[in-house]
Amino acid sequence: SFPFTGFLFGTCIKVSRPFLWCNSAGNATVARDCAELLRRGHHISGVYSIKPTNHSSLIKVFCEMQADGGGWTYMLRRQDGSVNFSRSWDDYKMGFGQIEGEHWLGNEVIRKITSSSPQRLRIFLQDWDGAEGTANYNRFSIGPEEQHYRLRVAGYTGSLGNHGSLPAPDAPFSTPDQDNDDCRCHCAQLSSAGWWFEACGPSNLNGHYYPRDNHLGHFDGVKWHYWKGSSYSLRSAHVMLKPLHP
Numbered sequence: 217s218f219p220f221t222g223f224l225f226g227t228c229i230k231v232s233r234p235f236l237w238c239n240s241a242g243n244a245t246v247a248r249d250c251a252e253l254l255r256r257g258h259h260i261s262g263v264y265s266i267k268p269t270n271h272s273s274l275i276k277v278f279c280e281m282q283a284d285g286g287g288w289t290y291m292l293r294r295q296d297g298s299v300n301f302s303r304s305w306d307d308y309k310m311g312f313g314q315i316e317g318e319h320w321l322g323n324e325v326i327r328k329i330t331s332s333s334p335q336r337l338r339i340f341l342q343d344w345d346g347a348e349g350t351a352n353y354n355r356f357s358i359g360p361e362e363q364h365y366r367l368r369v370a371g372y373t374g375s376l377g378n379h380g381s382l383p384a385p386d387a388p389f390s391t392p393d394q395d396n397d398d399c400r401c402h403c404a405q406l407s408s409a410g411w412w413f414e415a416c417g418p419s420n421l422n423g424h425y426y427p428r429d430n431h432l433g434h435f436d437g438v439k440w441h442y443w444k445g446s447s448y449s450l451r452s453a454h455v456m457l458k459p460l461h462p
């Protein structure tokens with residue numbers, strides 16, 4: 217991208233810091249999300265630095281700038297099994313993985329983004345036979361850690377089944393080391409993943425990654441029940457969010 221933007225003969229020229237922008241007061245500012253970067257003219261999907269509202273530091277995120285209008289901030293990507301998703305509460309809280317590959321953005325950052333403005337959620341899934349589809353929720357947010365990052369979703373549309381496979385509103389997040397689900401069992405331990413489990417619920421996009429030809433018959437896989445059933449482990453999952461009013 218162009219190495220500097222705005223206020224060329226005024227002030228606020230920032231060379232080689234393309235994530236910085238000049239605000240009306242002439243100070244350099246960092247975009248709060250990928251939607252803002254898109255508005256600033258970044259049209260290439262890839263890794264960018266942002267500073268979410270109420271977050272104290274810069275973080276690196278992957279921005280999807282083409283699909284479905286662009287401006288999407290990645291929250292989760294599964295595609296090859298290269299990253300272990302059987303992780304602790306603290307790992308899911310802070311995020312983990314490779315930003316350009318498989319990763320989880322982190323519940324703290326997701327909480328900050330979704331509590332600062334209304335967000336949409338976009339879930340793009342692929343199976344092992346070349347089929348793919350999208351689930352959209354026109355509202356998505358999670359609660360604070362004291363409420364176990366409980367899920368709020370509404371307004372499902374999409375081609376991955378007649379129902380969305382995210383659990384009913386207010387499902388809390390659980391991890392293998394923290395059981396907050398509605399089951400006498402411990403879903404996160406049975407599923408080796410952190411997720412919003414009910415008892416144990418119709419989805420788990422953080423499940424164990426099974427390769428081709430070993431993707432059937434596992435209930436702890438990368439699952440989206442109302443599309444492929446609960447024992448089918450998907451080839452890829454891309455989950456991203458952007459403001460309802462970018």
Ligand SMILES: [Ca+2]
Nearest residue numbers: 399400401402
């Ligand atoms: Ca339980």
